[in-house]
Amino acid sequence: MLAALEEDTHPRIRAETHTNLATGLSVSGRPEEAIRHYRQATSLWRQAGDRRGEAATIGIINNRLGRSADAEGQAREAFELHKHLQDEYGAANSLGTLALACRRRRRYPEAIGHCREVLRLCRKLGLRSLEADTLGELAVTFAENGETQAASTAIAQALALVDELGSPGSTGGLLNDRGTALRLLGEPHAALDRHLAALAAANDPYQLALAHWGAALTQGTTELAAGHREQARALFHRLGVPIDARP
Numbered sequence: 001m002l003a004a005l006e007e008d009t010h011p012r013i014r015a016e017t018h019t020n021l022a023t024g025l026s027v028s029g030r031p032e033e034a035i036r037h038y039r040q041a042t043s044l045w046r047q048a049g050d051r052r053g054e055a056a057t058i059g060i061i062n063n064r065l066g067r068s069a070d071a072e073g074q075a076r077e078a079f080e081l082h083k084h085l086q087d088e089y090g091a092a093n094s095l096g097t098l099a100l101a102c103r104r105r106r107r108y109p110e111a112i113g114h115c116r117e118v119l120r121l122c123r124k125l126g127l128r129s130l131e132a133d134t135l136g137e138l139a140v141t142f143a144e145n146g147e148t149q150a151a152s153t154a155i156a157q158a159l160a161l162v163d164e165l166g167s168p169g170s171t172g173g174l175l176n177d178r179g180t181a182l183r184l185l186g187e188p189h190a191a192l193d194r195h196l197a198a199l200a201a202a203n204d205p206y207q208l209a210l211a212h213w214g215a216a217l218t219q220g221t222t223e224l225a226a227g228h229r230e231q232a233r234a235l236f237h238r239l240g241v242p243i244d245a246r247p
Helices: 011-027 031-048 053-066 071-084 089-102 107-124 128-142 148-165 171-184 188-201 205-218 221-238
Strands: none
Touching: 011 031, 011 053, 031 053, 053 071, 071 089, 071 128, 089 107, 089 128, 089 205, 107 128, 128 148, 148 171, 171 188, 171 205, 188 205, 205 221
């Protein structure tokens, strides 16, 4: 693989190699090295004149390592590239990342608008699993904004869609979303049940970290809460997720 990084190799091949290296480093918990390779890949895609490769790599940065202060700018850049390429699937994913960034900055009307546009694209393109994920994100956004009924409706729609699809891989994420929404709506015991279920269902380290974090938040200052909090912190640290980017 390293031979493909030689200067006389075509930029597209070098870009693909940097992307593969970055993905491996990200999964193994080495985010700083991973982001360096992702950025080198982005530069090489641009050098090769491959805007689709460039957009895809920016999307990977957002999905794997974009939970940082510049996530919003990266998401907007990726969205504009996907729009230029008339790639509605990529645009939907980029808008989803943008919605999350706006929610974390408490710009709720903007976040809700982005979620609704993602839902429109999902329904047009038949992206049912992404639709379910987006409904979960929308529910959390409504709950944080104090829109109780809208939050309850969105999470019910998300879970109904999961049942219809036969429990896709996003189940852990939706359970965490439901737990977060219930906690924000003043139902900590029900929220804890969802986060504990997410611990069993989560299929990636980020959702596992969110499940521990959510369980800690619903249990106050108890010893159990402290244990969940420490496990969440260790996972967040491994993933390179900064404190101000946690839900």
